[in-house]
Amino acid sequence: MAAPSPTNEPLPTQTLTEPNDSLPDQPSDAALTDDTPLGEKRKREDDQKDQEPNPTNPSATPLWKTSLCSFFRRQSGSCSHGSTCRYAHGEEELRQRPDNTWDPTSERAKKGIPFKSSKKKKGMTVGFVSFESVEQLKTALEQLEGKSIGNKSIKVADVIPRSFEKNIKPTTAFPQNGQETGKPVISGDDGDVSVTLNGAQNVDGNEDNSTVNGSVTSVRSVRDAVTPLAHMAYSDQLEQKKMSNMQILKRLTRNARKACPNGVSLPEWILKSREIGGLPCILEGILPSPVINGYRNKCEFSVGYSLQGKITVGFMLGNFREGVTAVEEPINCPNVSTIACKYASIFQEFLQHSDLPVWNRFKNTGFWRQLTVREGRRPETTIDSENPEANIAEVLLMVQVSTMSFDEALVASEFEKLTQAFSAGAAASVPSLPLTALVVQDHQGISNVAPADAPLRQLPLGKEPDVPEMEADKNLVDPRIHDYISNLKFCISPTAFFQVNSLAAEKLYSLAGDWAGLGPDTLLFDICCGTGTIGLTLAHRVGMVVGVEMNASAISDAHRNAEINGIKNCRFVCAKAEDVMGSLLEEYMNATQLQDECQISEGAVEVNCTTEEKDGCQISEGVVEVSCTTEEKVECPISEGVVEVSSITEEKDILVNNAEDPERSSCLSAADSIQEPGESSNQELQNVNIASEGPREPDSQLQSNCQSENVNPLVQRFKNVVAIVDPPRGGLHPTVIKVIRTNPLLRRLVYISCNPESLVANAIELCTPSAEKTEKGNRNNRGWRNMSAAGLARNRAKSMPHSEPFRPVKSMAVDLFPHTVHCEMVMLLER
């Protein structure tokens, strides 16, 4: 099969839109496109029920038969609703709308504004309209300008034309692609939407000068799209990020003030915020990245067509939602390494001759979708910021494809050619490029963001001399690369999260550790732990780490990382934090309460173990005698007395010897836990504690945790329970926030965020004082759809169970992403 000509891509021209609410039941292809998810029909039926007219007087419903029925048209004149369908079965039945317009997909509407074809994806506020000629386009512009649908106005905007579309009459250069013809696009859920004519809108919306007749005077470069701050000195970039983070942080104060319930006094931190310009706490500054150029250890390159119409591997100039589909080579993007650029270029060259098509974002068809280049560095004590690439020792390539409906033999042969192309390209490069593993990810979804469980297949790069052919073909080798943070080695599998700027991440983690107030008697929860980086780099500073992560490969990496670095005081749980955090905290806190049950008499404490503990921990006597001094009593908040055990040395030794046996690991903890805090060195602790769990299905994981480690006595030795959370861009799940907020023993929380907006939203819930009487959440309230993240958080804060709020203590930005607007934010919350 030949690669399709770029002209097969529908020509993005101009978007024409209106909000959904003006035409709530729009059944045209705009609303029911090929990508209409399952369940849409049902939705439509529901809509229909809502609007069911009186059959004797259909015109009582103003929208009755004002839109064409797409089912009727698609199914060649049949529709299950028959004559009761509220949509028009054909042009004859079609009625004019109350605003005197016609269904824009109808012939009558088209008579008004001629056009060639249109395209819109469900849920998008923009659509694309193509025209037969410049004249047609001009007419449309004139007629559309200033038009409104309902009470919302139509906006017309350009999309960036690809150069092969420039100065060529669309009628001759771009034959109709045979789909979605003759339909203007109607959509939008938030009011104004744009009509895109032969060009693409700029992300910023103000730099583009592309014109409607297809000649572009200026479009944004890939450098500007990917690294918009690259034109500034690095010190100015830092200043800009600091200022913008300050503005975002101020929202926390404003929103928490707003959300503070009537009759409850404003917390001290809000009152004091006036002294620091409205900030919720001091922003200590911004930590610069140790490396400014070529720092990204992971780049995801899209496959598509350039402005010149050439198959290209690189970055999109904007996003699809904005009508931008052009992909440009990653040249001059200072955050990308030359190694990554070279691999993009090798792949691009390969695609020019491939027999399989590149992915078409409009039609959701094609084969080649994306190339991910992941780099692993050598350990290094001194940072060569001038030449960070000198340290790159390993490269993992992951090519995303959509194999559906392609011939297996053809696919296999293309994969073979791909392997050869990468291997030859890497070897031919001067100096040669590292190439550790090549993986193919099969993904059918609309966007390139594949689910964590999308099938992966490793392509053998060459046969190991001592590996039999069969084995090599079975891809037995684990496709992983390695990187180093804080002198620890990290194993990274293809889909596991790993900070893209490892050297700056090192700074981030150590700052988080410094703020978390760690010590040998600290139990650290590393929530959203990925490959275990935070917990493992801080493990030597705490008694124990419990990491929670939903990505099974990342958890498996975390286990391996603990092992290769000889760290034994970590337990990793593979589950969604919202599913297990409640139980995990309960598990540890329950154990704490057991200690509270200790009876202190004359400085001696008797710890009564439950039968379960006895069985689990093999403390045969069932009673352990401990003694404590008055002074120690004051120091130990858990048992009101620091426990000292004199008679279990032997027991401990036995347990240490069994450290390899996971069944015994909690017993190790038990024995160790009866040590006086600070008595055993942390190293010693590392030698005795092994409590890690392999990746399992998130749901079964929790059960198994609960069953196998009903009460983990290890917690008894911890005075200090701290959480470091590092959630994805969306922030923490509301359940996790609630669990953290309502657990009174969790006094300190370090929040690391790659999106300060979601940090603020989560902090509103964590820091707003409780009302005397908690409001019940209204599940039926659909107003949330239009709420900001902060508004939603304020709303949720009202139904937060009565609990002591946290207060923001300090914050610091850490720049992991030079040349871009992004930056990490760390905030310490205490109560």
Ligand SMILES: C[S@@+](CC[C@H](N)C(=O)[O-])C[C@H]1O[C@@H](n2cnc3c(N)ncnc32)[C@H](O)[C@@H]1O
């Ligand atoms: C920003 S990354 C941080 C990873 C890690 N702390 C690090 O620095 O490498 C967020 C991590 O949260 C995980 N994640 C996302 N949603 C989650 C959830 N609901 N429960 C647990 N982990 C989640 C992701 O898989 C990802 O590994």
